[in-house]
Amino acid sequence: MSPVVKVATGISGLDRITQGGLPKGRTTLITGKSGAAKSVLALQLAGHFARSGMKTVVFAVEETPSDLIESGDSLGFGLSELVAQGQLRFADLTHPADSATVVTGDYDITAMLHRVEAAAKEFGAQALILDSATALFSPKPSEERLRSHFFHLIDSFRKYQLTAVVTAEAPDDYGPRTTLGVEDFVCDVVLVLRNLIDSERRRRTIEVHKYRRSGHQKGEYPCTVSARGLMVFPFGAPASQERLQNERFSSGFEGLDSMMNGGWLRDSITMLRGPAGSGKTTMAGMYARAGAQRGERVAYYGFEETKPMLMRNFSNIGMPMEEFTQAGTLLLECRYPEATSPEDLLVELRQSLEEFRPSLIVLDSISSVAHSTSTRGFRQFMVGFASLVREHNRSALLTQTINDVKEDERTAPFLSTIADAIISLDYHRHGKKLERTINVTKMRGSAHSDDAFRLMIRPGGLGVSELE
Template sequence: MSTIQKLPTGVPGLDVISYGGIPKGRATLIAGRSGAGKSILSLQIACNLARSGVKTIIASIEESAEDLLSTADTLDFGLADLVKEGKIVLADLTRPMEGPTHVSGDFDVEGLIHLVTDLVKKSGATGVVLDSVTALFSPKPTDAHLRSQFFRLVAAFRQLGLTSVLTAEAPGDYGQLTTLGVEDFVCDTVLILRNLVDGERRRRSIEVHKYRRSPHYKGEYPCTMTMQGLTVFPLDARQSAELSEDERFPSGVKGLDEMTHGGWLRDSIVLVRGPSGSGKTTLAGMYARAGATRGERVIYYGFEETKPILLRNFAKVGLSLKELEASGNLRVECRYPEATSPEDLLVALRTGLANFKPSLIVVDSISSIEHSTSERGFRQFMVGLSSLIREHSRSALLTQTIGTFTRDDAAAPYLSTIPDAILVMDYARKPEGLERTMTVLKMRGSQHDTAEHRMNIVPGGLQVERLGKSTPA
């Protein structure tokens, strides 16, 4: 297989699933239904290419130059500055809105080709974005004539040495790629954007449908629109090269550290599972507080309570977090998953990792996210979450609400494969009250006690002690 030169798009995650970006000097087709994000993605790619030194022509058939500038300003693409600096050339090809349009004779792309050729000569551009092919070929000519003209257009861009990005409307999320019937045989790369109704919510995804002479990630990957454009979550499980071999850190609970033979392994994901009221949030608070007290940076994401209530409840059990927030070591962010999407939550996590640079992350609880989305959306969220944590070599504690462990272990099976360690918190109803227990169900790469331990919630947090003889695993 011959190697192909690629240009990074600068779109977060897209260069990962495309193995480096779009093909240089070739055509890339972005297909999708109305509202899928084709225009924004093509504009985002154009601005990023221009910033990287690829002068680009934007030939807009659907939106005026003023509308493009307004959209780019909203998304902070910096289009106006790029135009002023001569890095982007705007070609407004929108049709006049006044009066009827009369079509006579066969459609011909030669006029557009001459226009682009002239702009290339004047500006020295090596990239072109055409938004959209659907609007260009409207009204639609016969299939044979359309295919001939589309092939002529793409061939002309290639002869000019242009890296081209073209958008086209799709009749549906699956099946025929475009409403024009122009399939992917002309373009080297085809990206499909989808904006599906999944349960009661919409879920965006992107797929590299085709990439000639290049490997690429297969299947759909979640994405979302942010105030900086499209963000893709490649669900990449690659681990950072800086993985710690055997470094441990204390959990904040003395008895638990004895169960794990010295504390949690650094760069590990711990899943704490148990019924409501078993002490999961208290444990999460102790984990965060211990890390911040040691001088580490910690982000606590709470999805079940408002921040004032969460901080008040921690203070009531002797786990005040306010002074640690004031020190700058701890950041507490609370929101309801129903008010956002799993993809937006991943964006918030990625932003927090990039800006705050925490070493410890708490997510309390993933069950709230599970209940606010579909099974597929939740699975993608969990894989995306673990990918981000491992990509940045961070340690994390996630809580999950299930029925009492002895009666109901209905968690999705794949959840057991994501964490490095699973801690089960449970209780049994006794005449004298609740008997709480804690068990280390699994801990990869480390010996640990598998015996059930008695646990109590006391002032200052959790108190753990052995019920019987410990059993190393």
């Protein structure tokens, strides 16, 4: 069996879960309920195909060409420019809005097949988008005729070697793939988009339901519609193949470097865990500030305080950050996770990695993200974040509020596998005195101290000393 020749989609996450893109000269079906972003993905693919040199025709059945072009341009697909360049063409198949539909005789698809032939021969189309099959076969013919017509339509795409994408409405998120009910066996690929309500919040996912003659990643993957179109976040994305150096960098305060056998390991994810008031945000600030002082770019995301409050608190403890934010070496963003979604946070993190290019990333605190979404949504966010960090070979520090390790059974198991190192903070009261402690619980690829040390909050940040 010859290998499937694939066409890249221009969406890195989608190319990963399809292991290279969509099959060339074959048909891909995109299904989902209303609002699942089927048309967005179809237009995004149309723009990418045309921009890649494949002449593309879009058969507009549900919305007029002008509406589709306007939508695509608003998302940065540049459809009107591609039309002007002669790389993209729209064919209007919408029903007149000001007249009633009169059904008489049998449904006939001959005219549609002629238009496909004309697109292939006259325009020289190599790719085709049909949005949507549900609207095309409305009013719906008998099941027997529908099956026959749909087969002939897909066969015509194959006859003219068109890389085709067809959208169709689904009656349910996890039920039949479409309301038409006859497409799965004809199309080579079936992509299912979902826009689910999860713990009173909307959560988008994409699934490769079927890919004929090709492997693909199984299961649902988080996705979101951003200002640049659909973005997909695969789990376990392959990390950069660059050889990792056995490099370390300073923690920023005396004592901890010795506990970690020389400092933080480069390109690692560290989890900083402890109860409220144990010094997690202060340590996160020292981590970020030390990096900025070395001339590295640092992205700090705070989820529990406003930016003015965080800047004031850092300054009051002797760790002013203004010079680094003004110099552009420290990107400090603060927002409440409840005001956005985990998928949108991943979008921002990806854009930060690609545009700001930080070497160090801080998330303070992931507990706030966990409280703003479901258990499943939080797990997907964390695995997606870890994949981004591994892909770009970056170092990250994550803080987590936890009063007792045993009480965190809901998230601790998978979080512990994500983290390369875990540093635990705690405190105990002895009479009137509060004694804080720190210990390195885990550190992959490095020897480290097993002892607990006293942790002191003082001007300039934190300090470490031997326990008496």
